[in-house]
Amino acid sequence: xxxxxxxxxxxxxxxxxxxxxxxxxxxxxxxxxxxxxxxxxxxxxxxxxxxxxxxxxxxxxxxxxxxxxxxxxxxxxxxxxxxxxxxxxxxxxxxxxxxxxxxxxxxxxxxxxxxxxxxxxxxxxxxxxxxxxxxxxxxxxxxxxxxxxxxxxxxxxxxxxxxxxxxxxxxxxxxxxxxxxxxxxxxxxxxxxxxxxxxxxxxxxxxxxxxxxxxxxxxxxxxxxxxxxxxxxxxxxxxxxxxxxxxxxxxxxxxxxxxxxxxxxxxxxxxxxxxxxxxxxxxxxxxxxxxxxxxxxxxxxxxxxxxxxxxxxxxxxxxxxxxxxxxx
Amino acid sequence: xxxxxxxxxxxxxxxxxxxxxxxxxxxxxxxxxxxxxxxxxxxxxxxxxxxxxxxxxxxxxxxxxxxxxxxxxxxxxxxxxxxxxxxxxxxxxxxxxxxxxxxxxxxxxxxxxxxxxxxxxxxxxxxxxxxxxxxxxxxxxxxxxxxxxxxxxxxxxxxxxxxxxxxxxxxxxxxxxxxxxxxxxxxxxxxxxxxxxxxxxxxxxxxxxxxxxxxxxxxxxxxxxxxxxxxxxxxxxxxxxxxxxxxxxxxxxxxxxxxxxxxxxxxxxxxxxxxxxxxxxxxxxxxxxxxxxxxxxxxxxxxxxxxxxxxxxxxxxxxxxxxxxxxx
Numbered sequence: 001x002x003x004x005x006x007x008x009x010x011x012x013x014x015x016x017x018x019x020x021x022x023x024x025x026x027x028x029x030x031x032x033x034x035x036x037x038x039x040x041x042x043x044x045x046x047x048x049x050x051x052x053x054x055x056x057x058x059x060x061x062x063x064x065x066x067x068x069x070x071x072x073x074x075x076x077x078x079x080x081x082x083x084x085x086x087x088x089x090x091x092x093x094x095x096x097x098x099x100x101x102x103x104x105x106x107x108x109x110x111x112x113x114x115x116x117x118x119x120x121x122x123x124x125x126x127x128x129x130x131x132x133x134x135x136x137x138x139x140x141x142x143x144x145x146x147x148x149x150x151x152x153x154x155x156x157x158x159x160x161x162x163x164x165x166x167x168x169x170x171x172x173x174x175x176x177x178x179x180x181x182x183x184x185x186x187x188x189x190x191x192x193x194x195x196x197x198x199x200x201x202x203x204x205x206x207x208x209x210x211x212x213x214x215x216x217x218x219x220x221x222x223x224x225x226x227x228x229x230x231x232x233x234x235x236x237x238x239x240x241x242x243x244x245x246x247x248x249x250x251x252x253x254x255x256x257x258x259x260x261x262x263x264x265x266x267x268x269x270x271x272x273x274x275x276x277x278x279x280x281x282x283x284x285x286x287x288x289x290x291x292x293x294x295x296x297x298x299x300x301x302x303x304x305x306x307x308x309x310x311x312x313x314x315x316x317x318x319x320x321x322x323x324x325x326x327x328x
Numbered sequence: 329x330x331x332x333x334x335x336x337x338x339x340x341x342x343x344x345x346x347x348x349x350x351x352x353x354x355x356x357x358x359x360x361x362x363x364x365x366x367x368x369x370x371x372x373x374x375x376x377x378x379x380x381x382x383x384x385x386x387x388x389x390x391x392x393x394x395x396x397x398x399x400x401x402x403x404x405x406x407x408x409x410x411x412x413x414x415x416x417x418x419x420x421x422x423x424x425x426x427x428x429x430x431x432x433x434x435x436x437x438x439x440x441x442x443x444x445x446x447x448x449x450x451x452x453x454x455x456x457x458x459x460x461x462x463x464x465x466x467x468x469x470x471x472x473x474x475x476x477x478x479x480x481x482x483x484x485x486x487x488x489x490x491x492x493x494x495x496x497x498x499x500x501x502x503x504x505x506x507x508x509x510x511x512x513x514x515x516x517x518x519x520x521x522x523x524x525x526x527x528x529x530x531x532x533x534x535x536x537x538x539x540x541x542x543x544x545x546x547x548x549x550x551x552x553x554x555x556x557x558x559x560x561x562x563x564x565x566x567x568x569x570x571x572x573x574x575x576x577x578x579x580x581x582x583x584x585x586x587x588x589x590x591x592x593x594x595x596x597x598x599x600x601x602x603x604x605x606x607x608x609x610x611x612x613x614x615x616x617x618x619x620x621x622x623x624x625x626x627x628x629x630x631x632x633x634x635x636x637x638x639x640x641x642x643x644x645x646x647x648x649x650x651x652x653x654x655x656x
Contacts, residue, residue, distance in 0.1 A: 052365025
C-alpha cells in the first residue's frame with residue numbers, strides 16, 4: 001500500500017505466470033510451450049525485418065497480418081483483431097464486451113487470468129462449477145447473465161467441448177457476447193470459427209504461442225462479426241496505438257503463411273491434467289522439481305492434487321517418466 | 329453502437345495515431361521518428377534472438393533490460409518498469425497512479441493521448457492552460473488535485489521546463505503522484521531522473537522510440553521509487569504477464585548498452601512547432617501533402633494554425649523547404 005496508489009491497485013490480485021527459471025538440464029513442462037520450434041520462414045522473416053526501418057512506427061492496425069489470418073479462415077479483414085499475445089486480446093475484450101449490468105459467467109476451474117481481468121475492470125462474475133468429471137455443461141449456463149467466456153479446450157483440465165455444445169450456448173444467449181478462448185484448439189479440438197457467420201454474439205480468441213511455437217513473440221488474435229471486433233479496436237486505440245511491433249507482425253505473418261510447417265505439428269493435445277492417488281499435487285511438483293522437471297501446480301480448491309504437465313519432446317517425456325518412477 | 333458493447337466502449341474517444349502512409353518518394357515528418365536508424369548492435373541482437381527458443385515465453389519481468397536501464401541511470405533494478413512502448417507504460421500508470429478522488433491535472437495543449445486514457449479509466453481531469461507563449465507555469469498547478477502529468481519537453485509545442493520548475497511542482501504536491509513524460513528528453517532537455525532519490529512522488533517515463541530510433545520495436549520504461557513502480561507492476565500483472573516479447577527485450581538491451589551510438593545522435597530537439605502568418609495550418613498541411621511531404625496537424629483550439637514538423641535528414645529538410653517555397 002502507498003498513498004500514491006489509485007484505489008484500484010489495492011484491490012487487484014495479479015495473475016501469477018508460470019515461472020521461467022534458468023536451470024541446467026531443465027525439463028520445462030509448466031507453461032504449455034511447444035516442444036518444437038517455429039517455422040524456419042519465421043526466423044527468416046525476423047532477419048529481413050531487422051533493418052534501419054525499425055526507426056519507423058509499425059503499422060498500428062497490423063493490416064498484412066490480419067489479411068493473412070482472414071484469408072486462412074475465409075473471413076473479412078475487419079473481422080480480425082491482432083494484439084500483443086492473446087492475454088492482451090482478452091484484456092481488451094473483457095473491457096470492451098464482458099462488463100455489463102448482469103454477471104459474467106465462466107467455469108469455476110478455468111484459465112486463472114479470468115478472475116484477475118474481472119477484478120481489474122470491476123466486473124461482477126458467477127463461476128459455474130464443472131461437473132464431477134470436470135466437464136462444461138451448456139445447460140448450467142442457461143441463466144440470466146451479461147456475458148460468457150470459456151476456453152475450448154478448457155485449461156488446465158484439457159477437456160474439450162463439441163461444436164454443438166458451443167452452438168447451444170450461443171443460441172441460449174442471443175443478446176450476450178460469448179467468447180470462446182481457443183488457445184489450445186489446434187492440438188485436436190474443433191474451432192468455433194465456422195459459427196461466426198451465423199452468430200453475431202460469438203468472438204473466438206486464438207494465439208500464436210502454442211501451436212505456432214511463438215510464445216516468445218506475443219501475438220494473439222480475435223475473430224468475430226464486425227461490431228465485436230470494433231469494440232475491441234476502440235479500447236485498444238484508447239490504450240496503445242501500436243500493440244504489435246514490426247518484427248512480431250512480420251514473423252506472425254510468415255507463421256500463418258507456412259501452412260506446411262503447421263500441418264507437421266503433432267496434432268494431440270499439448271498438455272495433460274493428472275493426479276496420483278497417494279501423493280499430493282504440491283509434494284509431487286516439489287519432488288519433480290528436485291530432479292529439474294518443472295510442471296504446473298495450482299493451489300486451488302478441487303484441483304490442488306492435480307498437475308498440469310505440458311507434452312514435451314520424446315526425450316523430455318522420458319525424463320518425466322524416469323523422475324516419476326524414482327519418486328513413486 | 330451494438331447491444332454487445334460494454335457501456336465503456338460508447339464513451340471512448342480513441343486516440344488517432346499519426347498516419348503511416350505508403351507513398352513513393354515520401355518525406356515523412358509527421359510522427360517524430362528519428363531520421364537515423366538504430367545501433368547496428370540492435371540489428372545483430374535481433375538476429376541472435378531469432379532462434380527456435382521463440383517457442384518459449386519471454387522473461388515476464390524483462391530483468392536483463394531493466395538491469396541495464398537501472399545501471400545507466402544509477403538506480404536499483406526494481407525502480408524500473410519496462411513495457412510495450414511508453415504508450416502502454418502510460419496506460420498502466422494512468423490506471424495505477426492517476427485516478428483519485430481529486431482531479432488529474434495536465435496542460436490544455438499536450439500529448440493528445442492523455443484525455444483518451446482519462447476517458448478510458450473515467451478519471452476526472454482539469455486542463456491547465458499554457459501561458460500565451462505556450463509555456464507550462466508551475467504556479468498554475470498549485471491547486472488541489474489527485475495527480476499531475478506533463479511532458480517535458482511538452483508536445484506538440486516542443487517547449488521544455490528547467491529542472492527547478494519540475495522540482496517546484498514536486499514540492500508543491502508531496503502527497504500526489506507527478507509523472508514527467510520524457511519522450512523527447514534526449515534531444516536537449518534535462519531529465520528529472522536525478523530527482524527520483526529525493527522525491528517519492530516522481531515517476532519519469534521514457535521511450536526507445538525517439539532518441540533510440542526504435543519506434544518499430546515498441547519499448548518504453550518508467551523510473552521511480554519502489555511503491556510507484558510496484559503499482560504499475562500490479563496493473564500489468566492483471567492485464568498481460570508478458571508485454572515485451574523476447575526479440576524486443578534483446579534489441580532494447582543492445583540499444584541501451586551501445587552508449588557510443590547514442591552519443592552520436594544529433595542532440596537538438598527532433599521536431600519544431602510552427603505556423604505561417606498568412607496560411608492556415610490545415611491548408612499548409614494539405615498542400616505539403618500534395619508534394620509528398622507529410623507533417624502533423626492538430627485540428628484543436630489554440631493550435632489549429634500550427635504544424636508539428638519532425639526534423640528529418642538534411643535531404644528531407646531540403647525537400648520540406650523546397651515544398652514550402654513552392655507553396656508560399
